[in-house]
Amino acid sequence: MADLFIIGRWAPKCEDFFDICTESYESFQKSKAELQKIKRRGITxxxxxxxxxxxxxxxxxxxxxxxxxxxxxxxxxxxxxxxxTDTHARKYLQGIDFVSKWVVIPKLVTGKDFPTEGRAFEHLVKLRKARNDLVHYKSRPLPTNIKEWEELQAETEREDDANAVNAYQTVKEVLTELHKLEGRGKWNQWWRYSPTKKRAKTISKLRQV
Structure with missing residues (x-):
């Protein structure tokens, strides 16, 4: 069964989405390293x-x-x-803000508070902003000279870097915090593994059922 078998759900999409997130993050890091090499060459x-x-x-x-x-x-x-139930979740919980869901739902399920003063929650808020900035993207005026262009490009690269790193780490941090609240020790913590390793673990688990 899938990794959420412990709570009676076949829920592959969250893992699929994290696989894509991971692969995108790894590609980002490769492109970043490539750009740094180009800049070190320092030629027009x-x-x-x-x-x-x-x-x-x-x-x-x-x-x-x-x-x-x-x-x-x-x-x-x-x-x-x-x-x-699906009906209850759709009727009462689906309309809650993305970040608020991670406060309300774990509390309802575990009776414990998701740590809103911690690193994971802080990064979750940043992820929401980065996601919203993309979904509701606002263009900027074109630079009027080379200096402005270089400054804008450097700023964009810094934002891209910060957003990518934060997004990837946030998934791991938020799910790890929830795992601690659950306190059951039964989840296989699929977010800790690479896509290839996760698929291998899932196949192995299916064979044991």
């Missing part, structure tokens, strides 16, 4: 190449953010539906 001819790689970074960062948010949205819905 590499400008076009630099712009191309920076664009790849933006794409991979956006994908990391979106699929991290999708993963946590999918998981918290399935978590609620498993302990209550």
């Amino acid at each position: 001819e590499a400008q076009d190449e630099s712009v191309s790689v920076a664009a790849k970074m933006r794409h991979h960062s956006a994908s990391t953010v979106v699929f991290a948010a999708l993963c946590l949205e999918a998981f918290i819905y399935d978590y609620a539906a498993a302990y209550f």
